[in-house]
Amino acid sequence: MDRVVLMLSVMSLGVSSQPITDGQRLFSIAVSRVQHLHLLAQRLFSDFESSLQTEEQRQLNKIFLQDFCNSDYIISPIDKHETQRSSVLKLLSISYRLVESWEFPSRSLSGGSAPRNQISPKLSELKTGIHLLIRANEDGAEIFPDSSALQLAPYGNYYQSLGTDESLRRTYELLACFKKDMHKVETYLTVAKCRLSPEANCTL
Amino acid sequence: MKKVLEVILLLLLLVVTHAKGTRYSPPGKPALTRCRSPEKETFTCWWEPGSDGGLPTTYALYYRKESSDTVFECPDYRTAGENSCFFNKNDTSIWVNYNITVVATNALGRTFSDPVDIDVVYIVKPNPPEQVAVTVMEDKGWPFIRVSWEPPHKADTRSGWITLIYEIRVKLEEENDWEMHLAGQQKMFNIFSLRSGGKYLVQVRCKPDHGYWSEWSPSSYVKVPDYFHREKSVWILITVFCAFIFLILTWLLHMNSRSLKHFLLPPVPGPKIKGFDKQLLKNGKSEEVFSALVATDFPPKSSNYEDLLVEYLEVYIPEEQELMLEKSMDLDVGCLKCEGSASDSDSGRGSCDSHTLLMHKCDGVKEEEERQAKEAHGPGYWECGLSNKQPHLLHPQAQAQRQLQARSDDNISSIGRKQTPAGLHSPARRSTEYVEVERVNEEDMVLLQPVSGRCGDVEGYPEMPYGEDYSKVKGVDMDNMLLLQREVREETENCDTSSTVTTTQKPAACIHSAMPVEGEMVLGVNGYVDTATVCTPPTY
Numbered sequence: 001m002d003r004v005v006l007m008l009s010v011m012s013l014g015v016s017s018q019p020i021t022d023g024q025r026l027f028s029i030a031v032s033r034v035q036h037l038h039l040l041a042q043r044l045f046s047d048f049e050s051s052l053q054t055e056e057q058r059q060l061n062k063i064f065l066q067d068f069c070n071s072d073y074i075i076s077p078i079d080k081h082e083t084q085r086s087s088v089l090k091l092l093s094i095s096y097r098l099v100e101s102w103e104f105p106s107r108s109l110s111g112g113s114a115p116r117n118q119i120s121p122k123l124s125e126l127k128t129g130i131h132l133l134i135r136a137n138e139d140g141a142e143i144f145p146d147s148s149a150l151q152l153a154p155y156g157n158y159y160q161s162l163g164t165d166e167s168l169r170r171t172y173e174l175l176a177c178f179k180k181d182m183h184k185v186e187t188y189l190t191v192a193k194c195r196l197s198p199e200a201n202c203t204l
Numbered sequence: 205m206k207k208v209l210e211v212i213l214l215l216l217l218l219v220v221t222h223a224k225g226t227r228y229s230p231p232g233k234p235a236l237t238r239c240r241s242p243e244k245e246t247f248t249c250w251w252e253p254g255s256d257g258g259l260p261t262t263y264a265l266y267y268r269k270e271s272s273d274t275v276f277e278c279p280d281y282r283t284a285g286e287n288s289c290f291f292n293k294n295d296t297s298i299w300v301n302y303n304i305t306v307v308a309t310n311a312l313g314r315t316f317s318d319p320v321d322i323d324v325v326y327i328v329k330p331n332p333p334e335q336v337a338v339t340v341m342e343d344k345g346w347p348f349i350r351v352s353w354e355p356p357h358k359a360d361t362r363s364g365w366i367t368l369i370y371e372i373r374v375k376l377e378e379e380n381d382w383e384m385h386l387a388g389q390q391k392m393f394n395i396f397s398l399r400s401g402g403k404y405l406v407q408v409r410c411k412p413d414h415g416y417w418s419e420w421s422p423s424s425y426v427k428v429p430d431y432f433h434r435e436k437s438v439w440i441l442i443t444v445f446c447a448f449i450f451l452i453l454t455w456l457l458h459m460n461s462r463s464l465k466h467f468l469l470p471p472v473p474g475p476k477i478k479g480f481d482k483q484l485l486k487n488g489k490s491e492e493v494f495s496a497l498v499a500t501d502f503p504p505k506s507s508n509y510e511d512l513l514v515e516y517l518e519v520y521i522p523e524e525q526e527l528m529l530e531k532s533m534d535l536d537v538g539c540l541k542c543e544g545s546a547s548d549s550d551s552g553r554g555s556c557d558s559h560t561l562l563m564h565k566c567d568g569v570k571e572e573e574e575r576q577a578k579e580a581h582g583p584g585y586w587e588c589g590l591s592n593k594q595p596h597l598l599h600p601q602a603q604a605q606r607q608l609q610a611r612s613d614d615n616i617s618s619i620g621r622k623q624t625p626a627g628l629h630s631p632a633r634r635s636t637e638y639v640e641v642e643r644v645n646e647e648d649m650v651l652l653q654p655v656s657g658r659c660g661d662v663e664g665y666p667e668m669p670y671g672e673d674y675s676k677v678k679g680v681d682m683d684n685m686l687l688l689q690r691e692v693r694e695e696t697e698n699c700d701t702s703s704t705v706t707t708t709q710k711p712a713a714c715i716h717s718a719m720p721v722e723g724e725m726v727l728g729v730n731g732y733v734d735t736a737t738v739c740t741p742p743t744y
Contacts, residue, residue: 035413042414072271078297080245080365180299183325183414187298187365194364 001036001118023136027193030129034095034189037122038182044109045175052168069177071101076184083191089137091188096130098181099123109174130189137196229257230313234306236320240329243358244298244366244412247291247324248284251306251317259310265289270301298324328415330368331356333408338426341394347428349374349395353408353421368410373420377403401430 076094077083083091106119232254241247253263265278278289302324306317333353341350355361355368372393373382387393387408398404404427407420457464639652678687 038414076299078299079293080298080360081293083365084363180323180325184299190364190367194362 004036023133024193024197026129026133026136027189027196030126030133031186031189031193033122033126033129034182034186037119037126038179038186040119041175041179041182045179048171048175052172068173069180070105071098071177071181074098074101076188083188088192088195089134091192092130092134092137095185095188096127096134098185099127099130102178102181103127105174106178109171109178126185228259228312229255231255231257231259231261231308231310231315233315234263234308234317236304236306236317239304239320239322239327240416241296241324241327242329242331242356243360244324244328245293245360246296247322247327248288249278249291249304249320249322250284250288253287254308254315256308257310257312259312261308261310263287264307264309265304266307267302267304269297270303296324300324326414328366328412330359330366330410330412330415330418332418332421333370333410334421336406336408336421336424338404338406338424340426340428345431346396347398347431349398349404349406349426349428350392351395351406351408351424352392354391355410356418359410359412367413369413370408370410371417373407375405377405377425398428401428403427 074094074097076098077086086094103120103123106123109119234251234253236249236251239247239249249265251263251265253261265281266275267278268275276295278291279295280290280292281288283290300323302322303319304322305319308315308317334356335352335354337352339350339352340347342348351372353370359366359368361368367389369389370387370391370393372385372387372395374385374395375382376399383395385393385395395406403425405423405425407423409418409420411417642651642653644650676689678689680686
């Protein structure tokens with residue numbers, strides 16, 4: 001998987017005809033990595049859904065209406081307009097927080113199959129990368145180290161407090177939320193990258 | 205009154221019919237069929253209405269966003285058509301779960317559809333790519349198609365809000381199978397390996413990184429120019445194929461040449477002689493072969509091996525004597541036999557040619573024959589074994605030869621020429637009498653008379669008249685050379701019998717010309733060298 005990601009990053013670097021700066025290279029790597037994580041999350045979720053029976057599916061649908069995601073406290077732009085209005089730094093910081101919020105809970109994703117075991121280290125690496133990007137792009141902006149530490153604890157308890165009956169529900173919620181958050185990070189990073197790149201068609 | 209009654213009746217009828225014919229009911233359950241967002245900024249939902257229950261029914265869509273219990277109604281029922289709800293940019297939130305329900309209402313009640321949860325991110329289905337341009341380009345003489353397009357104008361790929369990947373499909377106009385190509389995020393693609401002179405259809409579609417494939421763009425047509433001479437290639441192929449087949453046939457022919465030869469030119473059959481055994485011949489045992497063929501009485505079983513040996517000798521006759529012989533042979537049969545008479549096959553020299561010679565001389569041959577008969581009187585010894593009716597003037601050797609000829613078909617020849625009257629001596633010992641020609645009568649018949657009692661002739665050695673052609677052997681010197689006498693003696697005979705020959709032949713005379721011989725050679729009375737009597741002294 002690492003090789004695929006590296007290859008993707010190299011290819012994405014190769015596509016661009018203009019000389020790539022260090023920041024752009026980092027952006028490309030980060031985007032490719034988060035894309036990969038999102039694909040993983042999608043696959044996990046679909047595998048889980050297919051393993052459910054129809055009765056359970058109906059119940060879960062009802063339950064999920066309540067929409068408890070651990071990252072709900074993080075305010076993030078929810079449409080294109082808001083996203084484009086946000087600065088690159090803001091986008092990067094939100095991404096950072098999102099990734100960080102999943103670093104711990106991703107370990108509780110039932111670690112049996114290989115993909116799930118790889119999620120946590122990948123998240124850590126991604127977090128490091130985004131941090132570097134923030135450093136590269138910050139110009140006196142704020143960093144929120146304390147709030148992240150504060151926010152981890154309650155959600156860790158939240159997921160552990162649930163009983164075994166709720167395991168199915170918890171897994172479903174975890175997987176759905178994880179998938180959504182990864183897509184958010186992917187979108188934010190892509191938008192930020194495109195905004196920073198000189199050429200107009202940045203998605204080439 | 206009547207009018208009122210009629211109206212009442214009509215009303216009653218209407219009520220009755222209505223009550224029986226139609227059934228009002230609450231509306232059937234509608235169902236949300238799909239919701240789609242073309243650019244991840246707006247979206248539309250469509251539903252399928254149920255039965256209306258016979259009454260006019262209205263539909264309403266209500267939705268609820270996640271983490272809030274506020275129920276909203278669809279802001280726009282018209283933009284997207286009938287039975288649809290359009291959410292514009294302001295009403296659309298990404299990464300937010302919408303819970304949507306459709307409600308059907310009629311006079312009798314309302315029915316709720318099943319709720320549907322959607323997240324706009326996962327229902328994106330973009331519009332097809334636009335401005336699809338297909339051009340034929342050339343690469344070192346080989347053409348290829350370049351396809352270029354633009355993303356749908358609504359999709360914002362420029363800011364990175366949406367990332368699209370594209371797919372192209374190509375096919376020949378007359379075929380049914382499409383050739384798919386995944387183009388990734390690029391907006392241009394080259395297609396190679398085209399058929400010369402073919403007409404192609406090209407279509408493009410796109411898909412966001414997480415979403416649905418768009419519809420195919422309208423077909424773009426392109427014609428590839430002829431770059432390959434089909435006729436030429438076909439002829440080349442045909443030529444190569446024919447050459448190949450020709451080589452194979454040649455090889456086959458060569459392999460089967462022997463059997464083919466036998467088929468076309470059958471071999472000449474071998475000899476089919478009755479009793480002839482090929483195998484014996486192959487083995488090399490000629491005696492066995494011949495013994496199988498010949499009659500039992502041939503070769504004549506003789507106790508004397510030397511006799512046999514002599515009889516098998518092939519006699520060489522000089523041409524002059526042969527002519528004489530030929531002529532003499534024909535004396536009784538006439539000249540007419542020149543044409544088809546059997547040739548002297550033993551010697552191999554007797555042919556019709558010599559006979560033709562005789563033919564020319566046939567007219568004035570009589571005198572010659574008589575003369576020759578007289579000339580040949582000397583050497584003309586006849587074996588008395590033969591009947592007198594066959595007075596052939598023959599050379600003694602030829603006589604033996606004829607004897608052989610009469611009894612055998614095979615060519616029996618031996619080496620050497622031997623002038624010997626040996627053959628004559630042996631029959632002489634067999635107590636045969638010799639005859640000599642007396643005269644030739646008018647009918648060309650040779651009259652013979654037996655030769656008897658001559659002086660000095662104990663065994664019946666006939667006298668030898670001297671001919672001018674003969675040379676008398678005088679003697680044999682030390683070196684085994686024959687010394688010849690030229691003079692001819694003119695001794696008259698004192699014998700009883702006298703041959704009165706009317707020819708000019710010289711009278712026979714007794715010959716006392718037994719010369720002492722040294723060595724092995726013995727001269728007979730007549731002057732001939734008798735090889736047969738080498739060991740025996742002459743007795744006279």
